[in-house]
Amino acid sequence: MSGFSRRGFIGSAALGLAAEANAEADQADFSFKNNVPDPLLAGHELPTFKFELEKSIPGKVVGGNNAREATVKQLPISKGIAGVSMRLEPGGLRELHWHATAAEWAYVREGRVRTTVIDPEGNFEVNDFGPGDIWYFPRGHGHALQGLGPGTAHFILIFDNGYFSEFGTFSITDWIGHSPKELVAKNLGLPAELIEKLPREEVYFGRGPAPTGPPGPILHGRLKSPRLTHKYEMLKQGPHSVHAGGREWRVGADRFPISQTVTGVVLELEPGGLRELHWHPTSDEWQYVLSGKVRVTMFGSHGRYRVETLQAGDVGYIPQGYGHSVENASDSQPARLLIGFNTGHYEAIDLSSWIAGNPRSLLENNFRINGAEADQFPRDRVFIAPKAGPPRHKEGYDVFPVAEPDRR
Ligand code: MN
Numbered sequence: 001m002s003g004f005s006r007r008g009f010i011g012s013a014a015l016g017l018a019a020e021a022n023a024e025a026d027q028a029d030f031s032f033k034n035n036v037p038d039p040l041l042a043g044h045e046l047p048t049f050k051f052e053l054e055k056s057i058p059g060k061v062v063g064g065n066n067a068r069e070a071t072v073k074q075l076p077i078s079k080g081i082a083g084v085s086m087r088l089e090p091g092g093l094r095e096l097h098w099h100a101t102a103a104e105w106a107y108v109r110e111g112r113v114r115t116t117v118i119d120p121e122g123n124f125e126v127n128d129f130g131p132g133d134i135w136y137f138p139r140g141h142g143h144a145l146q147g148l149g150p151g152t153a154h155f156i157l158i159f160d161n162g163y164f165s166e167f168g169t170f171s172i173t174d175w176i177g178h179s180p181k182e183l184v185a186k187n188l189g190l191p192a193e194l195i196e197k198l199p200r201e202e203v204y205f206g207r208g209p210a211p212t213g214p215p216g217p218i219l220h221g222r223l224k225s226p227r228l229t230h231k232y233e234m235l236k237q238g239p240h241s242v243h244a245g246g247r248e249w250r251v252g253a254d255r256f257p258i259s260q261t262v263t264g265v266v267l268e269l270e271p272g273g274l275r276e277l278h279w280h281p282t283s284d285e286w287q288y289v290l291s292g293k294v295r296v297t298m299f300g301s302h303g304r305y306r307v308e309t310l311q312a313g314d315v316g317y318i319p320q321g322y323g324h325s326v327e328n329a330s331d332s333q334p335a336r337l338l339i340g341f342n343t344g345h346y347e348a349i350d351l352s353s354w355i356a357g358n359p360r361s362l363l364e365n366n367f368r369i370n371g372a373e374a375d376q377f378p379r380d381r382v383f384i385a386p387k388a389g390p391p392r393h394k395e396g397y398d399v400f401p402v403a404e405p406d407r408r
């Protein structure tokens with residue numbers, strides 16, 4: 001071994017050990033990351049937290065198939081979560097691939113999609129999805145997506161890593177196409193003529209006839225189903241929180257057990273409705289406006305406050321722990337948002353319940369008001385305020401997951 005390559009070897013071995021140590025630290029406790037100052041969030045003003053995803057140029061286009069993405073490159077603040085808007089024509093195929101550095105969560109907006117997925121235990125699942133359905137593929141699990149038609153399927157993908165790029169995935173054609181032909185022949189037992197026919201470069205989007213009817217048997221004929229399904233029919237249920245100002249569907253690991261690293265929300269706001277000031281102790285928040293127009297506020301301490309108006313197709317992002325609110329900016333049209341959190345175990349603290357959990361005397365002192373004035377604060381969590389402001393008495397309800405006691 002030459003001196004140079006030996007140094008290189010020792011260097012990379014040391015790097016490997018450091019990476020292993022970091023990985024261990026990551027698994028042990030994520031909270032230390034909060035202690036590392038993020039230069040992007042340390043300035044006198046907060047950076048933008050808005051990106052016009054649907055107005056951006058797609059990173060990939062093949063026929064009627066295309067994908068637009070929002071990562072730290074397009075939206076630097078979005079370090080914890082990346083998102084993709086993807087469309088598949090009937091028969092369009094997002095080829096077999098896996099993601100080395102992110103789990104994938106998806107919400108179908110329009111059309112129908114078929115997915116296949118394999119897990120490390122050798123279980124397979126083939127599922128068909130329609131509007132309002134969601135899927136979750138754990139980090140590294142191999143999968144493919146296919147447009148079933150009629151019409152184009154449109155879905156929003158959320159990845160639990162803002163540095164993850166959909167265009168940096170591990171695709172089957174890319175892998176096989178760059179492996180030595182002799183190795184592929186030995187591996188798969190295929191004749192040379194057939195290996196010659198396989199693509200040499202990444203296909204990414206395949207095109208072909210739309211499948212008709214059910215998927216049919218898989219190649220080896222035996223379907224071994226996973227213990228936990230990858231599919232959840234989110235909007236087929238009633239909303240989980242209902243208030244005069246709007247309603248919310250929320251699905252995390254409680255209702256959809258495989259989804260350990262993502263919680264998904266559909267938030268519907270009546271005209272003028274307000275999702276009150278709150279923060280999330282344990283996760284970042286990624287927003288995509290499905291319809292309407294909303295005003296999102298973000299508070300970052302030391303008087304730093306930023307407001308962005310998001311239209312349909314725009315993306316917003318709130319870092320973990322930052323105060324924020326979402327308000328329907330229209331007086332006549334409802335607004336709908338898709339929201340993703342990079343945790344399967346959602347947590348939030350709302351301003352109204354925080355205040356209501358304190359003695360009157362403390363509030364008098366803190367806000368420099370008298371007792372009668374302190375009495376005017378809400379007694380119950382507001383959560384979603386209607387246009388006219390919160391009612392004096394509790395309204396609305398929450399449907400808690402089965403695992404939790406009914407606190408209504
Ligand atoms: Mn994928």
Ligand code: MN
Nearest residue numbers: 278280285324
């Ligand atoms: Mn939030």
